[in-house]
Amino acid sequence: MPTVLRRLATPDLYRLIAVTLIALGVGLGGTALATVHHRAALTEDITTVSGPLSVDAQELYRSLSDADATAATAFLSNGAERTELRQRYLDDLARAGAALTVATRDADDADAARLAVLTTQLPVYTGLVETARSYNRLGTPLGGAYLREASALMRHTLLPQAEGLFTSAQDRVDAAQRDATGFPWPVLLLGLLTVAGLVGAQVLVARRTNRVFNVGLVAAALVALILLAWPVTALSAAASRVDAGRGEGSALVSALADGRRLALQARADEALTLIARGSGAAFEKDYVTVMADLDRVMGTALRHAPAADRQLIEQAREQADRWYDMHRQLRQLDDRGDYLAAVASATATGKADLPAVFGQLDTAVTTALAAANERVDRQAGRGGSALTGLEIALLLLTGGLVAAVILGFRPRLKEYR
Template sequence: MLPPPRIVIGSRPWILGGWALPTVVRRPATPDLYRLVAAALIVLGVGLGATALATVHHRTALTRDITGVSGPLSVSAQDLYRSLSDADATAATAFLTSGAEPAALRQRYLDDIARASAALTVAARDADDADTARLAVLTDQLPVYTGLVETARSYNRLGIPLGGAYLREASALMRTTLLPRAQDLFESAQRRLSGAQRDAAGFPWAVLLLGLCTVAALVAAQVLLARRTHRIFNLGLVAASLVALVALVWPALALSAAAHRVDAGRGTGSALVSVLADARRAALQARADEALTLIARGSGAAFETDYRTAMRDLTGLLGAAAARAPESDREVILQARDHASRWDRLHGELRRLDDRGDYLAAVGRATATGPADPPAVFGALDAAISRALATANDRVDRQAGHGRRALTGLEAALLLGTAGLVAAVLLGLRPRIGEYR
């Protein structure tokens, strides 16, 4: 009777019943083992270098996008919305004056339209397909809006009441078409900016894990050589281990530092920008509603309701911004909140004049140019919010720039380090392999 078939793995037989398996698996010879070890170490080293290099290159590109594309696009969208909304409010305020409007208001309106046109040009440079469609609507409808305003202005100069209807139609076009598109453009830019910041602030887990695997493999290879050759140190593998440690620690620290900088720009920069931009939008809407309520002459209850809603939003948003802002920014935001409260009190006085039938006195108060009158107080409010926005936008750009500088020179160092690691592995194992020829 034939004995059961068996497989020999190393020096230990394994008996299998039923089928004869003639293949015999043996341990690899020592030179072949060293070649496998060398190949594995080279693959890990090249993988570590390539992963770190790709991560650094991607993070550098993201920080460059923040400072050169998505950040400026967000600022342009803010300027666009502010210019359009201020133009609408200024046109409404200027309309309240009989005949020729004050030169200062006329110039402010023209400056707003010019700034809006310039912001459209800047935004179109870096817009994606969806933003391009929004910009096309803005570009097409802005001349329609200005045409309606000029028609209203002409009738107003002639003393024809029809001018009010044209101005309300212009304001409706601004509120239902132009401003929503501008707001969508800003929100799209903010999403793009936040996405770049989020990706740039992520922890480099792939670099860390692959680096630890590479270092562990190098240590294991040295232990193997020490047992087989009775040599405590292999200078080539020791050098490769040092290079691997540098390739692990330096990118990890640099990427973490860059991520911290970008994340700081997100928390106290772009997130604060969103709140402040909404606050300025509410303030500008309330200013336009104040003027439109007077223009309606007794039938502006809807505009007054919108004013109240906008003021509630403004107060809440400024409070949220003050709570989120760093200490250095908080003072100017609290000043803006104080200006909003003063303006709201003056608006109440204006409404009391109009409600009791003293329309001319209410119009005179709404268009007065004194430092304590509503236009000046609103100007102080708008200036305070604009200063806070400028500081927050600058912080986004500055922190992203610090993050990019933390990665300076790292790509070239990784290329040299990877080449050095591969060379050190070959120099460490090639003599040991040659001993068996």
């Protein structure tokens, strides 16, 4: 024992030790409470704010990409496009508008700037598409020029802003997941220090009073052990669940979102190559590049995917391979001058035709993406449930520890009055 403590009278020494133990107990309880509250807030943010924002950003990007691909495909029709394509295009615009409205609610300054660009330029895009449709009905080649201008606006202005929104939302999810998966070292270290202090106090009191056990200090030590073990265990369990959502969810979400974007971009490239009527080499080159990227991204998704999702992703890759083979046949028709046959191949409505194969690819990726988003949300929800009721329990345990320390020293202090 330090010399200063040896010089203290026994009552003063007991008071000092009691105050120190109470301070440690309150510090342990406060640290555990603050950590649990912070982790609970993070998991709630994933399930109620950042997670839904990521999904809305995905929907915005997908709707804009699909609108562009659908408008290009519909343009291949001779005159008025098919009703189902027109309705799909309008539905895409409606979903994009709804996603924009939701995104404005929790936008920071950077996202607000992106949303401003999207809000002002989307009507410009739709105006260009409508002009292209009008010229197309009249059979005027100028319609193709307007559609290419619309697609350029979509690809170079609208989609990059939508991608920025998704990246921002996904970064927010990733940051919340990282913070929610850290080990609660302050709780562990402070808990061990508190328990060690209580054990040391028990030994000191036992030597000075010739009593083996001090009931109050023993009770305080047991409470401190619970105050240490419960939050550390619960926080570790919550972190494990959130980390599972991060490993099998967020990484997969990013890969699948990229895959869906690339597939839709390639579909638009395919149609724009035909619309260009012999001057679409740049679109065809982009198609080949994008399809190579799609195969790479889907391979990444397959590596991140749990067993339950692999079949869908493998199915998507198979459909992408089928589509690429059918696209090469389409290009052979167009390159040898059979433009009408190439257009018929690109717009056919049979279950085994090119549009149906692309539709199966898009459906498989979309389904897998929905499952990955749901997994992120579910695991975060499970992580939050592991902390349910813990804050109240920590308050009660902290109060119990303080009371036990007081009860442990109070009888000893009375002996010196």
